[in-house]
Amino acid sequence: MxxxxxxxxxxxxxxxxxxxxxxxxxxxxxxxxxxxxxxxIPNAAPGASRHVLLGNVGDFRVGTVTWLRDLELFVLRSSEGIGVFSSRCTHLGCTVRRTDAGFQCPCHGASFDPQGRVVTGPARSPLPWYRVSVAPDGSLWADREDVVSTGSLAEEAEVQL
Incomplete structure (x- = not known):
């Protein structure tokens, strides 16, 4: 020892x-x-309120997709109208990035088409789209609790507030 x-x-x-x-x-x-x-936890942004002001309709040019980082939303404006969808992957909530083909999740590789529909997993659900409202003064609002069909565009003439 x-x-x-x-x-x-x-x-x-x-x-x-x-x-x-x-x-x-x-x-x-x-x-x-x-x-x-x-x-x-649901894929809403931390501390997110239900109705969010996105800006003025005129802030978003036709033919563009604008990322609103602080709101974790994309605003798509086309000649047919305007739509808003989440920038958080439906797999685990990571923020997706724009690519030439649509959107890509950097965490686990899920990819989405330009409308937010799943192209490759592991995500199984499309990026959620939210109801859009255009106020009489031209301000654009999104309702985070009112999920609409993927690709749903509101006509700019609609006044829903």
């Missing part, structure tokens, strides 16, 4: 390994809990 110093060193090593194992379990458990909570 060794000296007392050897025994103390062995105990310290054992204690270190035990503590390291506990830390690893806590870190892994935290990741599982955070991931589970993220899946359970």
């Amino acid at each position: 060794g000296s007392n110093e050897d025994i103390e060193a062995a105990v310290s090593r054992r204690e270190f390994i035990s503590q390291a194992g506990r830390v690893a379990v806590v870190v892994a458990g935290t990741g599982v809990v955070v991931g589970g909570v993220r899946v359970a």
